[in-house]
Amino acid sequence: MxxxxxxxxxxxxxxxxxxxxxxxxxxxxxxxxxxxxxxxxxxxxxxxxxxxxxxxxxxxxxxxxxxxxxxxxxxxxxxxxxxxxxxxxxxxxxxxxINSRNSCCFISKKSRAERYSFKTADYNKLRLEISKITWPQYDGNAEDSALHFSNSLRHIFSKIIPLVKEANVTSNAQWFTGELKRLKNQKSKAFKLFKKSGLSSHYSAYSILRHKYNVLNKKCYNNYINRVRLNIVSNPKSFYAFVNTKRKTNGYPSTLKLNDLVSSDENIIADMFAGFFESNYSASSTSSQLNSNLSSYPFFLPSFDCIRIPSITAADVLIHLNCLKISYIAGPDAIPTRYVEAKKKAQLENEVISKK
Structure with missing residues (x-):
């Protein structure tokens, strides 16, 4: 956009x-x-x-x-x-x-985005702060409870989790070798020298380096494709990583617009999606209205009154948390699976201490 x-x-x-x-x-x-x-x-x-x-x-x-x-x-x-x-x-x-506007076209060290460094966090202090979270009475409203918990976590993260600068993303492709990177740098320097001097001797040197780079780049690329093809069963991640580099766009837009609201923040974008889908459902529908709409359906359907929300216990949540892998990336809530791993480790330590 x-x-x-x-x-x-x-x-x-x-x-x-x-x-x-x-x-x-x-x-x-x-x-x-x-x-x-x-x-x-x-x-x-x-x-x-x-x-x-x-x-x-x-x-x-x-x-x-x-x-x-x-x-x-x-x-x-x-x-x-x-x-x-x-x-x-x-x-x-x-x-x-002419960069006369307030935005900057290049990423500098000062303008790099910041993120939470969960790897260097003090998890003992983090668990202590989470245990102090108070739970107001929301009359069984799960949405308000989830929002309160999410806001509480963000507040605790801002106090305890240290911030680090995002690393600059390299533009080199996955098949680049050390020799290919060296040739690329030499080629770029030779082109800048020729553009500055305009001498034919400098252009000849640039042409030779460009030819060597193109030949080696093609060779490295073919070798990489062959490795991906041979290891597609044992290492499918490398295949999909290659496929993603060929995609022209990301899986989701970097900026989202909904009505008059425009945002590039992942948390706000997630809330905008939730609000959009929620707006497509009416909370005023009663069970009698739904049952009357289904009365003309030619097949047997259970009554709307029979539908019940399943009960979810803390043990059920823990079982699914144990299934998470540490390689999973964080979602819009910015909570990585590394934090879940630390929680499971602390729980096991507490169980061992209690048994002693």
């Missing part, structure tokens, strides 16, 4: 040779006699997108167009740092994005 701080850029070879662009009051205005072209460009204008590229080819045509939503935030100029022959119909362009 587009955030207010985002910059929208739509660019490519539109190949509208029958359109000329006139500069009027600092804005490029299209001029064409074809109705189809005018309708297309008017639709883009209705979306508040403005064309900013005025660099024409050797025939005086502008085939590569750049549409932006903020003309003061993006600039276009001819590019002179060339590494391939110039296409006479498509001159190379250099796009510059």
């Amino acid at each position: 587009v955030k207010p701080s985002d910059t929208v850029i739509v660019l490519g070879d539109f190949n509208l040779a029958g359109v000329s662009w006139d500069l009027i009051d600092g804005i490029l205005v299209p001029n064409s006699s074809r109705d189809l072209f005018n309708q297309f460009l008017n639709d883009l204008s209705d979306l508040s997108l403005y064309q900013i590229n005025s660099v024409s080819n050797n025939l005086g045509k502008c085939l590569d167009l750049v549409f932006v939503d903020d003309v003061s935030n993006v600039t276009i100029a001819p590019s002179y740092a060339l590494i391939t022959p110039v296409d006479s119909h498509h001159p190379p362009l250099e796009l510059s994005l």
Whole structure:
């Protein structure tokens, strides 16, 4: 989803040779006699997108167009740092994005997200604080009780669990070896040197490193694919990890909008989903109304009055907690299975002490 701080850029070879662009009051205005072209460009204008590229080819045509939503935030100029022959119909362009908005495009050490470090937490102090949680009377309302418990845990976590900075995620793929990483760094340095100097000798050095990198990258990738294929039965996680790298999007959106509420916080997103699904059910339906609606159903169905919520004991909860694996990731509540493992260990210690 587009955030207010985002910059929208739509660019490519539109190949509208029958359109000329006139500069009027600092804005490029299209001029064409074809109705189809005018309708297309008017639709883009209705979306508040403005064309900013005025660099024409050797025939005086502008085939590569750049549409932006903020003309003061993006600039276009001819590019002179060339590494391939110039296409006479498509001159190379250099796009510059001016970071004039409050958002930052790059992740720095200061802007990295923080998370709770449950690995270094004091679990004895944590258990003591949890044992002090008071339970108000909610008249059997499970939702209010769960919300009270969740808010209490978050408050305790903020006091006891230390915060650590999220590590920078590496962009290297899973098949990268040490030699491949070294070649990639050398190739990048050689390209920067050529772009700065423009010398043919520097371009030759860059070309040699680029060829070595491409050959080794292909070899490492094929070896990785073969390992995943051979170990798909014994290690299916590696297969699905590879599949996830090929996906263009995550399993859930990073930003969610519901009515007038927009949030990127996982806890708030979970609450928004819960609120949306809850709004699709009416609490005013009675058993007689439901039974009357089911009376015309051609098959036998038990009465609505027969449906009972099963009783869940503390022993049932403990059984399912014991089935959790420490490799499971934390959910939106940010409580990892490592904490559950510590709780089980403490319970076993208490049982041993009580038997002595």
